[in-house]
């Protein structure tokens with residue numbers, strides 16, 4: 280079975296809420312520009328919403344050559360059925376070569392529906408995307424310029440490269456924070472096509488009666504300084520030291536899954552493969568062994584300081600500054616020194 284498109288264009292689903300574009304969509308536009316450059320094709324931002332035309336310019340400034348904007352009051356807030364209908368219809372009509380989504384709650388809900396309706400493959404939670412060739416061992420056929428969908432597999436112990444040679448569009452969701460966003464280029468020009476979709480009752484079976492939102496208490500992804508505690512932090516009091524150091528440095532509190540599982544800190548603080556991907560100027564890992572799943576979320580930090588009692592802890596392989604010692608002794612010394620310096 281094949282379902283291959285003639286287009287070479289790279290589409291990005293632009294996620295927006297109340298007129299604010301999700302960071303991950305801007306990150307994906309930068310990646311899409313790189314992929315389209317290799318394919319010698321165009322980047323298209325697909326945006327659903329109601330009266331959000333002002334956002335099209337931002338999408339173009341961040342890398343799109345073209346914006347497809349579906350405008351309808353029923354698209355004002357995300358709902359699976361109307362969004363899936365619009366996206367699937369456009370994909371089937373225009374047959375992009377590649378379609379990527381952020382691996383957000385919305386992307387994870389929408390992308391599988393579109394993939395299933397389009398009979399295309401989908402790789403979830405990619406950490407990288409490249410263009411490359413593949414030769415089938417079975418029939419020796421070579422497929423050029425495929426989307427290489429790269430992600431950790433088998434518990435993060437291997438990095439798998441997944442391809443969809445035959446069923447297009449080649450679709451992937453990509454984790455937030457793993458691609459680098461580009462500075463907007465305000466001189467970039469692009470076209471905007473407005474689409475006015477129609478819906479029937481079955482598309483609107485679900486109604487939103489009210490909506491309550493809560494601001495996240497932390498912003499790990501954008502914090503320049505993160506102090507994380509792990510399984511080596513064995514009590515609430517010791518975790519207070521991690522919080523205090525973060526506070527003195529003006530940073531955020533992060534954690535490994537061991538600390539989250541121990542109930543020392545909430546899940547939104549988790550850094551790693553199943554947590555947030557961060558790239559701060561300074562990352563302090565206290566009592567964290569450096570398991571591959573944790574490293575996947577922080578190994579691109581500009582400077583890493585690790586505090587660990589075990590001189591052979593794997594975290595030291597990537598740390599720029601290595602402190603072998605007990606965090607309950609080392610952290611208070613760091614806090615004292617920083618406070619002294621601030622006087």
Ligand SMILES: Cc1cc2nc3c(=O)[nH]c(=O)nc-3n(C[C@H](O)[C@H](O)[C@H](O)COP(=O)(O)OP(=O)(O)OC[C@H]3O[C@@H](n4cnc5c(N)ncnc54)[C@H](O)[C@@H]3O)c2cc1C
Pocket residue numbers: 434435508509510511512534535536537538549550551552553554555565566567568569570571572573576586587588589592604605606607
């Ligand atoms: C599919 C999958 C996804 C995962 N996703 C994530 C993820 O997103 N993020 C994540 O973090 N993990 C994740 N994990 C779990 C990961 O494999 C590790 O189990 C976890 O990272 C271990 O956390 P840790 O290093 O803090 O704890 P531990 O493995 O318990 O290590 C504790 C470290 O602290 C040191 N130590 C002990 N006492 C002290 C002390 N007093 N002072 C200083 N050092 C001390 C020890 O020497 C040790 O190195 C995932 C696992 C799987 C299978």
